[in-house]
Ligand SMILES: Nc1ncnc2c1ncn2[C@@H]1O[C@H](COP(=O)(O)OP(=O)(O)OP(=O)(O)O)[C@@H](O)[C@H]1O
């Protein structure tokens with residue numbers, strides 16, 4: 001049986017719109033077990049989106065970029081979430097030294113910047129987002145896989161409708 005996939009794209013004309021999308025997805029996809037890939041070149045807006053997602057889940061303190069630590073853990077209402085930035089990973093095998101096994105995605109979720117660096121050592125994502133520069137803003141190309149396909153599509157549709165200026 002082939003796995004269900006939903007996909008699409010939409011514009012994010014400014015950073016505030018990236019934050020609003022992160023918050024919208026954080027509210028819509030709060031079930032445990034979500035692996036989110038955040039792709040895009042340096043400065044594409046991955047951390048901006050991840051921060052808003054974590055805030056929407058209930059993180060109230062500072063949300064540091066995991067640029068140097070590679071991983072920042074969060075306890076949110078009994079769930080364990082990880083925010084990863086794998087840009088500085090030298091080899092995918094180094095992932096095993098980050099202690100990720102202590103917080104498997106089933107206990108909460110993983111938001112992963114630069115997932116390409118993790119190779120086959122990362123789980124398959126349920127939400128796969130790619131941010132690209134577009135004029136002064138960004139465009140996001142999204143894909144929802146398996147049980148995340150339907151809720152992601154519905155959240156993206158709701159976000160697009162709420163973004164239409166009247
Ligand atoms: N839709 C957007 N339009 C314009 N600027 C944006 C948009 N989204 C985010 N930005 C801005 O892009 C800059 C870089 O954002 P951010 O740090 O989130 O990128 P990143 O993808 O995490 O980079 P890195 O790969 O270095 O971790 C920030 O100044 C942010 O405000």
Ligand SMILES: [Mg+2]
Pocket residue numbers: 046047048065085113
């Ligand atoms: Mg970043």
